[in-house]
Amino acid sequence: MSETAEEFASLLKVLANPVRLKILALCLNKERTSKELRKKLRLSKPLLIAHVRKLTSAGFLSCRAEVVKGRVVKYYRTERFEVCCGEEILKDILEELEDSEK
Template structure:
């Protein structure tokens, strides 16, 4: 059961082109470096977007050791988030609770 606030927050995470592209790239597991290079993102910017995706559970992270270095790999979780007139009915009830 979604409140308007919860649904809005999830949609907000998805409502950014950079994050959508990160999610698309991570349909297959990818390293930070790959993602950053393909999308041309600075390190702090990449991390900031990634935090939002991780917090919302849309992406998962795995650490692998390569040459003694801890390298992070990301993979988009299987999801389907819909906003429809059907779902608005729940929000309507919430207004009158």
């Protein structure tokens, strides 16, 4: 039971959101702080945290914490990745479907 379709769909789901794409774009090749991201994208604190969590759990974004004058400051950076949806993955899904038919 590899659940290819479900797994791949949930990976795509993480990317299928404009706010998250913008966060990844801003943190591309450049570390950004939460404050910076919140200001540029006009996001509330809990909202940024929620989006950032999905991105880091999926491995698209990395986080580094640093203590600046007693306060913890977090820096985000986009990881190198490339997710493609095309014939290749569809063939895997098809195989799985044919297998599950026994």
